Amino acid sequence: MSPDRRTLDWLLDSDPALRWQVERDLTDATPAAWRATRARVTHEGIGAELLSKQDDDGQWAGGAYFPAGFFGSPEQDAPGQPWTATTWSLKDLREWGVDAAALAGTAEKLAKNSRWEYDDLPYWGGEVDVCINSFTLANGAWLGADVSRLVEWFPAHRLADGGWNCEAEEGDSTRSSFHSTLNALRGMLAYEKLTGDTSQRDARHGGEEYLLERRLLRRASTGEPVGAFVTEFIFPNRYRYSALAALDHFREASLHDGTPPDPRLADAIDAVRAARREGGTWAQGTPLPGRTWFAIDEAPEGRPSKWLTLLGTRVLDWWEGSASPSGM
Template sequence: MAADPDVLEWLLDSDPVLRWQVERDLAGAPPSTWQATRALVATQGWGARLLSKQDADGQWAGGSFFPAGFFGSAEAEQPGQPWVATTWALKDLREWGLDAAALAGTAEKLAANSRWDYNDLPYWDGEIDVCINSYTLAGGAWLGADVSALAEWFPAHRLADGGWNCEAEEGNSTRSSFHSTLNAVRGMIAYERITGDTSLGDARRGGEEYLLSRRLLYRASTGDAVGDFTLKFVYPNRHRYSALAALDHFRDVSRLDGTQPDPRLGDAVDVVRGARRSDGVWLQGAPLPGRTWFDVDAPEGEPSRWLTLFGTRVLDWWDSADR
């Protein structure tokens, strides 16, 4: 299902952080074209704008996961959380395709200056939350930090049912979570792609099997839908699971491992296809509450370029597979 020409033109009329992916994944542009657009991320648009928010000590908003002064403030009483601190900025910039050279020296600055809100732990050591650790693993690999010890954390903290849960380390759960498991495997595949270290392959594929065995949507115990969150698409999705986010990961897996789509993804594909409007676009869902540096997608209920990119490339991958 190639993008409609009008939709493709609309997608290409976008910020470099999105446009280079449209050129590569949907428009069939040669590498020289999309790589040139990707190089603009450091100097134009949202990438340059977010880079300009970095503090002299290497952080954003003065903090690792939450901004400085957050706890005990009026903002802490509001729904959601701020999305402006270091971990979220690095996650966005990495996923937007920024060349790590634009952040030269940042890994060292964070090692010296940034500590986790949990137990004042050193930044590149990670902490106890699997989602936080997944972002840190990927970000550290990208920036050239030594995160080999953090990589070992993932297989050691995998739960008996195959995945991970951010609540497990506090003793609040022994069952894996769709959200946590997807974040874990996404962090691990980014680490593997960047470093070439395949030592996490078994743990990653075990987490992926946890999701596949549930067809990305259902409880293992009853076969019922795990929750309507799987059907709600939004960008930025931050930590939130959805059928679309999971399918985009499995497309990534297919590209890295050289595998065809697993047939168990079919129900989730139907969900994504059903959310596509007749004009070929997907609508923005309800944004996660909390302060941001600036908007990077459409308001709720409006056509979303990001979701349309993800949805179109997932369906293209699925529909073109040799099954």
């Protein structure tokens, strides 16, 4: 399912933050070659640009999850939310492959200077929102912060049906959310890969089972699609669930755990395959509204997206290149 030569050349003609992943996952590049490209992210392109936006106190835009001055401003009533504050910026830099050494001292600065907008809680202790805590867990592990409270938080706050929900802590829901559960899983997997600590693995596997039981697409109660969002692919997806984002997690978890693809992923694979366009590309969906520092994916809505094409191609390559999952 690898892209044709023209599409692969198009993917390689990219910012280093994308190119190193294309080299690693879609070509025969040696580890030395793709690591050399990844090292450029700190000094070139979007990685260097976002690093340059960091405040002297370690934050971005003066806030933990929202920029300073957001609450009570006209922007608070606008669609979406800003994506410029500290947590979102760290998440992007980490996922683009920036070396943590480029952020030396940031963990300590945030421990001293950054507080959550919710209840003025200290930054590395997290807060009550599952998605926020998942990003913080992974970012903290990457930067070497003390995230021990969050390591314990995720297993303790898993819901009875197997997953997580950002609304549960306020008493608004006792049922898990696809969005919250996937973000929790991605945070726990990133933490485990960065630290080698497997204490959350049982909770992660339980959350993965929650999504697998629903084939990544459907309600457990009726078998109906959980919502149109599952087949609406966008990049960056920020917090938002899709079948493609979920499959990218299951691919990463499978490679890390040394397990084959689960056959219950087949329906989601079919959805991703159906969205593939001629030449092996995937189109950008409707971007999430909200202020950004700059465009990460230059593709306008409806046009081929390099980032989505990377994700879609590597998911299908993993699925089709593995031994046929049992039961297929």
